[in-house]
Amino acid sequence: MNNHQSGRILIVDDDPIVIRILASALSYYEVLMFAKSGAEALKMVDQHEFDVILLDASMPEQDGYEVCRQIQGKQLASEARVIFVTGRTNVDDETRALDAGAVDFIKKPVSIAVVQARVRTHMSLKLAADQLRRQSRVDGLTGVSNRLEFETGLRREWQHARRQQTPVSLVFFDIDFFKKLNDSQGHRMGDQYLKTVAQLLATAAKRGNDMVARxxxxxxxxLLPGAPIAWACSVAENLLAELVEMKLPHGESPYGFLTMSAGVATKIPEDDHYELLVEHADQALYQAKTARRNMVVKYKD
Incomplete structure (x- = not known):
């Protein structure tokens, strides 16, 4: 197996000989990292994402069982598939490993073929689960995040902003006279316009924690974490102007081409109730839609 295969592996063992054996057996994976103690392993899973972790049960200071339990408590690391590789061979040890969150148990001295086969199986399962997870977070038509992913992201950014006492801005967009477009031009044209608008909005998500969702x-x-309301309004105004410049035909609109309305709200979180930000942005959008449309309205207390 000379070609690198997808997969990120962490090998955790206090014996350098075992690390060398496992590293040689798995050298064809694209990312291979090592830790010689439980503390080092936990530090690495905080800094990197792994698909499979090969973990020794017997290590000084912190044994593999405790390390595995702590890995399961970490949001990102808990998705990794932990395989114990250990000289402990009785049933109680294997059961203890599985109870701690491991998915498999390989006995030392290791068989290279067995290690490769077990890792290959669990790597395939992990990558397939990742793909399903990604698909569950994306809107199937437009390719941007879906509502569930947006709400997850909003909760996360709201809590971060609450700790830092920084603003969170939210812009609601609604395509003007969209139902009339669907009725006159058909859903195929409507779907194409939805994709175009999604692609346009995605250009505004320039920072890592910005998010566009259907x-x-x-x-x-x-979602614009850290953005003051003036910035969020400016972003929204620019997006509306860019859509107008596209001049996408819309015969049922008084403007003659596709436009959208926007409502903007900003809050510095004081409690857990992020829903109020959503309500305020939605109310501002309603004001834009009941006015002349093709405009941005910011929420005012």
Missing amino acids: YGGEEFVL
């Missing part, structure tokens, strides 16, 4: 139907949201 909220439902012809509604989209743009």
Whole structure:
């Protein structure tokens, strides 16, 4: 196996000889990292994402069982598949490993063929689960995040902003007269316009924690953590102007081409109730839609 295969592996063992054996057996994976203690392993899983972790049960200071339990408590690391590789061979040890969150148990001295086969199986399962997880977070039509992923991201950014006492801005967008477009031009044209709008909005998510999502139907949201309301309004105004410049035909709109309305709200979190930010952005959007549309309205207390 000379070609690198997808997969990120962490080998945790206090014996350098075992590390060398396992590293040689698994050298064809794209990322291979090592730790010689439980503390070092926990530090590495905080800094990197791994698909499979090969973990020794017997290590000084902190045994593999405790390390495995702590890995399961970490949000990102808990998705990794932990395989114990150990000289402990009785049933109680194997059961203890599985109870701690491991998915498999390989006995020392290791068989290279067995290690490769077990890792290959669990790597395939992990990568397939990752793919399903990604698909569950994405809107199937437009390719941007779906509502569930947006709500997860909003909760995360809200808690971070609460700790830092920084603003969170949210922009609601709604395509103007979209139902009339669907009725006159058909859903195929409507779907194409939804994709175009999603692609346009995605250009505004320039930072790592910005997020564009399809909220439902012809509604989209743009989450801008750390952005003051003036910045969020400016982003929204620019996006509306860019859509107008595209001049996408819309015979049922008084403007003659596709436009959208936007509502903007900003809050510095004081408690856990992020839902209020959503309500405020939605109310501002409603004001834009009941006015002339093709405009940005910011929420005012």
